[in-house]
Amino acid sequence: MQELHGYYLEDLEVGMSASYAKTITEADVVLFAGITGDDNPVHINAEYAAQTMFEQRIVHGMFSAGLISAVLGTRLPGPGAIYIDQELKFKAPVHIGDTVVATATVLEIDSQRRRVKLETVCRVGDKIVATGTATNMVDRKPV
Numbered sequence: 001m002q003e004l005h006g007y008y009l010e011d012l013e014v015g016m017s018a019s020y021a022k023t024i025t026e027a028d029v030v031l032f033a034g035i036t037g038d039d040n041p042v043h044i045n046a047e048y049a050a051q052t053m054f055e056q057r058i059v060h061g062m063f064s065a066g067l068i069s070a071v072l073g074t075r076l077p078g079p080g081a082i083y084i085d086q087e088l089k090f091k092a093p094v095h096i097g098d099t100v101v102a103t104a105t106v107l108e109i110d111s112q113r114r115r116v117k118l119e120t121v122c123r124v125g126d127k128i129v130a131t132g133t134a135t136n137m138v139d140r141k142p143v
Helices: 026-036 046-050 061-074
Strands: 017-023 082-090 099-110 115-124 127-137
Touching: 017 061, 026 061, 061 082, 061 099, 061 115, 061 127, 082 115, 099 127
Parallel strands: none
Antiparallel strands: 017 099, 082 127, 099 115, 115 127
């Protein structure tokens, strides 16, 4: 790994894993709603959210996806990798104040196509809140 570059294809192995953790704040939710335009009241209106099945405000599901992007873009494979696709299932709500830990684990390496498939999991404590798989295109080492 170079200072401004993540792992190269040749440095990756099946089973390698990395994580990123973030405690979600009120400001995070408001800013995310403003940036994305997703101002669904279940995220930003406590009175409305109290009447839903969640009984309180929940964090945008795509916020968790953003934390997965943080792992892939900064840790594994890291800078230089290109996020190609993501399959994601939301399993449980995230609330303001929760600490979400996003983890990516290398599942497959296709050296010919320079593709790396990773399992992606977000947890709050022991509870899985989102799970899926991602594909990244990863550089080969310079010659």
